[in-house]
Amino acid sequence: MTxxxxxxxxxxYPPGFRARFTExxxxxxxxxxxxxxxxxxxxxxxxxFRQWVQHSTPLAAAGFGxxxxxxxxxxxxxxxxxxxxxxxxxxxxxxxxxxxPVEHTRxxxxxxxxxxxxxxxxxxxxxxxxxxxxxxxxxxxxxPDGQMHGGPLQDIDVEGxxxxxxxxxxxxxxxxxxxxxxxxxxxVLEATANGTQVAARARGRKVGEGTWQMARAASPNxxxxx
Amino acid sequence: MKEDLSPFLPLSPATLHILxxxxxxxxxxxxxxxxVARQSEGQYKLGPGTLYDNLQKLMDQAIVEEAPxxxxxxxxxxxxxxxxxxxxxxxxxxxxxxxxxxxxxRIHLRQPSPRRxx
Numbered sequence: 001m002t003x004x005x006x007x008x009x010x011x012x013y014p015p016g017f018r019a020r021f022t023e024x025x026x027x028x029x030x031x032x033x034x035x036x037x038x039x040x041x042x043x044x045x046x047x048x049f050r051q052w053v054q055h056s057t058p059l060a061a062a063g064f065g066x067x068x069x070x071x072x073x074x075x076x077x078x079x080x081x082x083x084x085x086x087x088x089x090x091x092x093x094x095x096x097x098x099x100x101p102v103e104h105t106r107x108x109x110x111x112x113x114x115x116x117x118x119x120x121x122x123x124x125x126x127x128x129x130x131x132x133x134x135x136x137x138x139x140x141x142x143x144p145d146g147q148m149h150g151g152p153l154q155d156i157d158v159e160g161x162x163x164x165x166x167x168x169x170x171x172x173x174x175x176x177x178x179x180x181x182x183x184x185x186x187x188v189l190e191a192t193a194n195g196t197q198v199a200a201r202a203r204g205r206k207v208g209e210g211t212w213q214m215a216r217a218a219s220p221n222x223x224x225x226x
Numbered sequence: 227m228k229e230d231l232s233p234f235l236p237l238s239p240a241t242l243h244i245l246x247x248x249x250x251x252x253x254x255x256x257x258x259x260x261x262v263a264r265q266s267e268g269q270y271k272l273g274p275g276t277l278y279d280n281l282q283k284l285m286d287q288a289i290v291e292e293a294p295x296x297x298x299x300x301x302x303x304x305x306x307x308x309x310x311x312x313x314x315x316x317x318x319x320x321x322x323x324x325x326x327x328x329x330x331x332r333i334h335l336r337q338p339s340p341r342r343x344x
Binding site for chain 2: 017020021023024025026027028029031032039040042043044045046047048050051
């Protein structure tokens with residue numbers, strides 16, 4: 001349960017920091033929690049405070065207010081953790097507090113990277129970069145024929161946390177519509193190949209600086225991607 | 227022309243320890259925490275929040291950069307960090323500054339100023 005609480009604490013960080021370091025912080029938590037979680041939570045709250053102070057956005061107050069709520073809640077609940085049969089109320093409290101920062105996640109130059117997919121029709125690789133204030137990129141996916149299909153991204157539209165682009169290749173037209181949420185990119189890749197329209201949900205996560213891993217979610221018509 | 231590193235100095239204790247831990251080799255976050263504890267003989271312990279607060283700042287200032295993963299089998303959550311050339315020069319400058327502080331401290335501690343007789 002304390003791991004869930006620590007994960008929830010990480011959700012209260014500003015989106016950029018969260019996307020960049022949450023996985024590593026959770027990994028360190030897993031490695032060190034056996035020695036005691038109180039120092040981890042103390043350090044986490046201090047760091048959370050510093051992060052929101054540095055982020056002088058209008059959301060800072062909301063975010064820090066949420067953190068304060070959570071701190072008070074933790075103080076009440078940690079000593080009694082063995083007597084709490086179900087953590088559903090905890091989740092409700094945390095979700096109500098983090099809703100504002102999550103909805104203001106932004107795509108920015110920090111999200112440069114590659115998306116790789118290991119779907120049923122082979123890997124997808126997406127390079128997306130912001131250069132000189134403009135987004136550029138390429139997407140390639142391996143079709144059932146073993147050939148790579150795709151090309152440069154066109155009409156890249158980034159607005160808030162939403163990402164949309166299309167690809168007009170000789171053998172396939174594709175449109176990707178997705179959103180960056182909670183440090184993960186999720187969306188739908190629709191492709192028209194040989195007059196047949198197919199679509200697949202896709203989700204990606206950052207696995208390293210400039211590197212994203214993308215996996216295809218189950219979809220009835222996912223296998224039809226060229 | 228000599229590079230002016232004064233805007234970066236003095237380093238905070240956390241920053242100094244992080245840069246020192248990366249001076250020998252690239253390390254992942256948990257490795258940095260362990261190395262800091264080792265170098266300070268357990269007297270200075272970095273938490274993950276403090277560590278990544280500092281790493282974020284240091285990467286934004288191009289003092290530290292992310293290094294490529296060592297192998298494909300490595301845990302994907304494990305990312306490696308290393309000093310940049312600028313980071314190494316800043317650390318060198320900070321160590322030189324601290325040497326000056328220690329030298330001054332030794333001089334003053336060995337030779338207490340004479341007291342005026344009342």
